[in-house]
Amino acid sequence: MGSSAGLKDDCEALLSRFQEMDSVRFEDFTELWRSMKFGTIFCGRMRNLEKNTFTKEALTSAWRYFLPPYTFQIRVGALYLLYGLYNTQLCQPKQKIRVALKDWDEILKFQQDLINAQHFDAAYIFRRLRLDRAFHFTAMPKLLSYRMKKKMQRTEITEEFKDPNDRVMKLITSDVLEEMMNVHDHYQRMKHVISADKSNPEKSLNLIKDDFFDNIKNIVLEHQQWHKDRKNPPLKLKVKGGEEKIERNSQQSERCERAESLAKIKSKAFSVVVQASKSRRHRQVKVDFSDSESSQVQTKTTRKRRNKETLKPAGRKVSSRDRGDMQNLHKEDKSLSLSMPVVTEEDEENESFSETEFTAPKRRRKQRTKS
Amino acid sequence: MAEDSLGDPACGGMDGRQDPVLSSGGFNFPEYELPELNTHAFHVAAFGELWRGRLRGEGDLSLKEPPAPALPGAGGVSDSGSEDAAVARDLGCSLETAAELRAVCGLDKLKCLQEGEDPEVIPENTDLVTLGVRKRLLKHREETLTIDRPCRQETFAYEMESHAIGKKPENSADMIEEGELILSVNIFYPVIFHKHKEHKPYQTMLVLGSQKLTELRDSICCVSDLQIGGEFSNTPDQAPENISKDLYKSAFFYFEGTFYNDKRYPECRDLSRTIIEWSESHDRGYGKFHTAKMEDFTFNDLYIKVGFPYLYCHQGDCEHVVVITDIRLVHHDDCLDKTLYPLLIKKHWLWTRKCFVCKMFTARWVTNNDSFAPQDPCFFCDVCFRMLHYDAEGNKLGEFLAYPYVDPGTFN
Numbered sequence: 001m002g003s004s005a006g007l008k009d010d011c012e013a014l015l016s017r018f019q020e021m022d023s024v025r026f027e028d029f030t031e032l033w034r035s036m037k038f039g040t041i042f043c044g045r046m047r048n049l050e051k052n053t054f055t056k057e058a059l060t061s062a063w064r065y066f067l068p069p070y071t072f073q074i075r076v077g078a079l080y081l082l083y084g085l086y087n088t089q090l091c092q093p094k095q096k097i098r099v100a101l102k103d104w105d106e107i108l109k110f111q112q113d114l115i116n117a118q119h120f121d122a123a124y125i126f127r128r129l130r131l132d133r134a135f136h137f138t139a140m141p142k143l144l145s146y147r148m149k150k151k152m153q154r155t156e157i158t159e160e161f162k163d164p165n166d167r168v169m170k171l172i173t174s175d176v177l178e179e180m181m182n183v184h185d186h187y188q189r190m191k192h193v194i195s196a197d198k199s200n201p202e203k204s205l206n207l208i209k210d211d212f213f214d215n216i217k218n219i220v221l222e223h224q225q226w227h228k229d230r231k232n233p234p235l236k237l238k239v240k241g242g243e244e245k246i247e248r249n250s251q252q253s254e255r256c257e258r259a260e261s262l263a264k265i266k267s268k269a270f271s272v273v274v275q276a277s278k279s280r281r282h283r284q285v286k287v288d289f290s291d292s293e294s295s296q297v298q299t300k301t302t303r304k305r306r307n308k309e310t311l312k313p314a315g316r317k318v319s320s321r322d323r324g325d326m327q328n329l330h331k332e333d334k335s336l337s338l339s340m341p342v343v344t345e346e347d348e349e350n351e352s353f354s355e356t357e358f359t360a361p362k363r364r365r366k367q368r369t370k371s
Numbered sequence: 372m373a374e375d376s377l378g379d380p381a382c383g384g385m386d387g388r389q390d391p392v393l394s395s396g397g398f399n400f401p402e403y404e405l406p407e408l409n410t411h412a413f414h415v416a417a418f419g420e421l422w423r424g425r426l427r428g429e430g431d432l433s434l435k436e437p438p439a440p441a442l443p444g445a446g447g448v449s450d451s452g453s454e455d456a457a458v459a460r461d462l463g464c465s466l467e468t469a470a471e472l473r474a475v476c477g478l479d480k481l482k483c484l485q486e487g488e489d490p491e492v493i494p495e496n497t498d499l500v501t502l503g504v505r506k507r508l509l510k511h512r513e514e515t516l517t518i519d520r521p522c523r524q525e526t527f528a529y530e531m532e533s534h535a536i537g538k539k540p541e542n543s544a545d546m547i548e549e550g551e552l553i554l555s556v557n558i559f560y561p562v563i564f565h566k567h568k569e570h571k572p573y574q575t576m577l578v579l580g581s582q583k584l585t586e587l588r589d590s591i592c593c594v595s596d597l598q599i600g601g602e603f604s605n606t607p608d609q610a611p612e613n614i615s616k617d618l619y620k621s622a623f624f625y626f627e628g629t630f631y632n633d634k635r636y637p638e639c640r641d642l643s644r645t646i647i648e649w650s651e652s653h654d655r656g657y658g659k660f661h662t663a664k665m666e667d668f669t670f671n672d673l674y675i676k677v678g679f680p681y682l683y684c685h686q687g688d689c690e691h692v693v694v695i696t697d698i699r700l701v702h703h704d705d706c707l708d709k710t711l712y713p714l715l716i717k718k719h720w721l722w723t724r725k726c727f728v729c730k731m732f733t734a735r736w737v738t739n740n741d742s743f744a745p746q747d748p749c750f751f752c753d754v755c756f757r758m759l760h761y762d763a764e765g766n767k768l769g770e771f772l773a774y775p776y777v778d779p780g781t782f783n
Contacts, residue, residue: 006501013498030480037494039483044505045491047521049529084481090490093536093704101401101422108425120464124472127461131430133437137422138699139401144409144678145557145696 007041007061011081014038015065018077026121029080039088046090055095058085060142067103075110076122083125086134096136097129103141172220184213401677401698409678412627415580415698416671419552422700432549434703524720532716535706545709551701552580554670558591558683559692560719562779572719575696579712580671584631588622588665588683590713594779595689604738604773607757608765615686622685624665624693627674628658631665642684723780726752728759733778741771750776 014036021028033039046054062085065078082097089095099107114123129135191205209215399417401410426432455469462469484490493506512519521529540546559573578587596616603609621639624631630643647660675681675695683691701707706714723733727749734750741749743759751759760768 006499006504009500026476026480033481034483036499037483037497038499039481040494040497041499041501043490044493044502044509046505047525047529049521049525049532052529052532087478088481088483096702096704098699101418104422104425115462118464120462120468120472121476123462124458124476127458128476131437133431133703135431136699136702137426137431138697139418139677140403140410140697143555143696144407145694146408146678146680 004057004061007058010038010041011061011065014081015074015077018080019071019073022073024073024076024119024122026080026125029077029084033080033084038084041085042088042090051091052095055085055089055091058089059095059097063097063141066107068106076114076119079122079125083129086129086132094134097134098138098141099135100138100141104137168220168223172216177217177220180213180216404676409676412674412676414674415552415554418698419550419580419671419700423550426700432700434547434549434701434707436703527720528717531718535708535711535714535716537704538706538708538711540708540710547579547701547705547707547709548581549701552671552698553701553705554578554580554695555697555716556587556713557694557696559694560779561593561595561689561691572721573717574715574719575717577706577712577714577716578670579701579709580698581669582712583667583669584624584665585633585635587670587713588624588633588685590715591683591691592782593685593689593691594777594781595686597777597781599775599777602772602774604760604771605767607736607761607773619686621687622665622683625682625684627676627681629661629663631663631668633665635666642687718782721778721780721782723778724750724776726750726755728752728755733780734776737774737776739772739774741773742769743771 014032017032017036018029021032041058042051042055059082062078062081065074066082067075070078086094086097111123111126114126188210195205399413399421401413401418403409404411423432430437451470451473455466455473458464458469458472459466464472484494488494493502493509497503554577556576556578557573558576559571574592576587576590596614598615600615600618620633620636621642622633623641623643625643630647632641632643633639634641641662643660643662647662649655650657650660677695677698679694681693681695683693706712726732726734727744727746729752732752732754735753736751736756737748738744738751738756738760739748741747741760756773760771760773762768
């Protein structure tokens with residue numbers, strides 16, 4: 001899906017640059033917005049129907065980053081992004097932002113946090129959106145029509161935008177630490193009170209290490225520091241690397257590496273093209289690496305002309321799988337495979353057709369003459 | 372009302388795991404039952420009330436036009452002043468901060484194009500991936516298309532989607548109430564063509580929560596309702612008077628274990644009885660089914676799952692899968708005229724079968740065993756049919772069987 005993948009990339013580019021700024025001010029956001037000329041994302045002579053669908057998609061993509069588990073800064077950035085997209089859209093009347101019931105309470109809590117933390121610009125922006133009635137209050141975040149695709153596309157969560165999943169910190173929160181400190185002091189005092197010598201508690205009552213609480217506190221602080229250090233260098237490297245995905249959480253890097261190596265192998269396989277015989281010179285398969293999707297489409301069109309080249313059968317078998325794998329390239333390995341007849345929404349079909357518009361018309365025409 | 376309908380025949384291997392524990396904050400909180408596919412069952416009106424409870428008194432529910440924000444610099448001082456006061460009150464900040472906020476967060480800060488730049492032209496040096504893709508597409512269109520305009524299916528689809536937006540009723544009694552729920556329902560066509568394997572065609576209707584089920588039933592256009600029974604080769608002029616819609620008036624909806632039968636007319640039969648008897652005859656593993664009258668229930672009274680397939684059956688055996696895709700609160704930009712609902716907003720475009728002779732008009736007759744026709748069955752428009760099969764006086768020529776034909780694309 002061309003436009004949705006592009007949207008995801010653009011939103012993430014904007015949000016990661018916002019994250020690096022280490023600020024939650026709207027002014028900083030608008031600087032970024034203007035420098036990237038993000039408002040021009042709606043330009044390009046889109047026809048009415050396309051405008052509507054694209055805007056809806058843009059708002060849905062941005063909305064994802066507004067909800068937990070993303071970090072506070074990313075969520076504020078997403079709020080600004082929503083405000084920007086909502087106000088620069090070209091649809092008339094404006095496309096709205098869908099809010100599901102289960103997310104609303106979380107959002108109100110977020111707004112309250114913003115007010116309490118005195119981030120007035122973010123709170124003002126949210127208030128503004130609400131006053132403009134930019135929201136549709138719905139049951140679920142997206143329209144559900146029981147589409148049974150063979151491989152369910154799981155929306156992946158960008159790891160850099162999340163707070164790392166810290167089980168230790170969840171267990172030993174600051175409340176727990178405070179509680180522990182109080183209990184510890186109380187315990188020591190009790191020992192003093194009941195012993196004969198008021199200044200020194202009985203030796204026999206020494207059942208725990210006296211500095212137990214301090215030790216725990218130090219260990220926890222060290223752990224926090226380690227997390228911070230782990231997070232920060234990766235961010236700097238990513239900036240320099242650009243395309244290179246050097247540092248991620250160890251889990252995802254393994255998966256990504258494996259997926260990437262698979263993709264490399266496949267692309268190598270497809271890059272080897274059999275040289276057509278002289279009589280078939282005009283039907284030589286060309287592999288275009290500029291766009292991975294179009295390379296698959298190209299092999300498919302040549303297939304339809306019943307080429308006798310040996311690459312074709314292999315290409316046909318692998319291409320559909322490859323498509324699926326390409327989709328799963330950056331996604332989690334878990335996929336829900338269901339064995340029901342496929343019922344998908346028409347919009348999907350239209351969009352995918354428009355994306356492969358280069359060769360799709362040719363393909364369709366060919367089909368008709370044959371049948 | 373039975374909600375544990377374990378068996379929906381369309382579901383096959385999927386067992387509907389009811390997990391009320393998942394729903395936080397009460398039973399009527401929509402949550403996914405099968406992730407990304409459908410929710411568990413909940414009561415529509417109760418869900419509506421959950422939203423209204425959260426939004427009451429905040430102006431979110433109002434259907435009047437929202438007040439436009441005072442622009443920084445422009446507008447009367449009094450406007451911005453009162454607005455700043457409201458901001459200061461809501462956010463707990465000072466008036467100066469409020470004024471500053473109005474300036475800092477103004478829409479002019481989001482402007483990316485200079486004055487005079489065309490919003491339709493993609494800027495040259497852009498980093499945005501989306502724009503790169505779009506540029507390539509536009510370039511390709513320029514190179515390959517002679518005339519670049521939307522095809523009529525696209526215009527049709529766009530018109531359907533937006534023709535009723537913002538319509539206000541002339542009679543204020545027909546105005547939709549604040550806090551009304553709008554359900555969007557996908558009704559699939561009953562035909563099963565091989566070419567529809569991947570994408571089954573459907574139409575989408577918007578229906579209000581306060582409307583009765585019978586109103587939706589009446590607004591569903593299905594070609595099987597217009598079928599005319601009977602052979603008319605001997606009497607082609609006899610205008611068929613009874614279309615199936617008038618003859619067979621029974622219909623039912625099936626939602627969550629209950630069959631809602633249309634019982635408005637005395638001829639209406641209970642079509643669901645066959646199914647219920649079948650289910651009860653042996654232990655088939657389905658829960659107890661209930662029946663009810665369609666005209667007694669509104670959409671607000673139903674327990675439904677969003678995204679889950681249900682059934683609409685009419686004409687005895689014409690079955691449509693029905694999926695409720697979305698429920699939301701009404702918005703001031705929606706069509707606010709009650710009388711226009713149920714509103715059709717999306718329809719699959721069906722190519723009509725043309726007359727075999729002239730290839731211009733839609734077929735109105737179909738013949739079998741026709742000595743004049745090159746194929747069996749063969750389709751004709753009215754004029755060509757009469758010209759070919761009858762002489763100037765209207766006498767039947769040759770042997771054939773003729774039936775009136777209603778094309779599924781009639782509703783385009």
